[in-house]
C-alpha cells in the first residue's frame with residue numbers, strides 16, 4: 786500500500802477514499818479509530834487519519850483526484866480556514882468552528898455562504 790493523503794479528520798479521509806473508489810482506485814483509511822476516539826472532544830490533530838492506495842501504480846492518478854478535490858474544496862471555502870479570535874472572550878478558535886468553543890459566541894462576520902471562489906476571506910478583522 787502507498788500512503789497518499791493525511792486527512793484532517795476521519796470524515797475527510799472517508800470522503801477522499803470514496804472519491805478514489807468512485808474512480809476505480811482501491812483505497813483504505815487508517816488511523817480513524819483513534820481519531821474517532823479522540824473525537825469525543827475537540828479534534829485531536831495529533832491523531833491524523835491517513836488514506837492509502839492499495840496499488841502503487843494508481844498513485845499518480847489518485848494524487849490527481851486529491852488535488853482536484855482540494856482545489857475544489859478550497860475554492861468553495863470549505864477547507865481549512867484560519868484560526869479566529871473570539872470577539873467576546875478573546876479565545877482563539879479553530880477555523881473549522883463557527884462558534885467559540887469557550888463561550889459560544891459566533892465567529893465575527895460569519896456568513897456561511899461566502900461562495901465566490903477564493904475571495905471569501907479577504908475581509909480581515911483588523912480591530
Ligand SMILES: [Zn+2]
Pocket residue numbers: 871872873874875876885886887888889890
Ligand atoms: Zn468566546
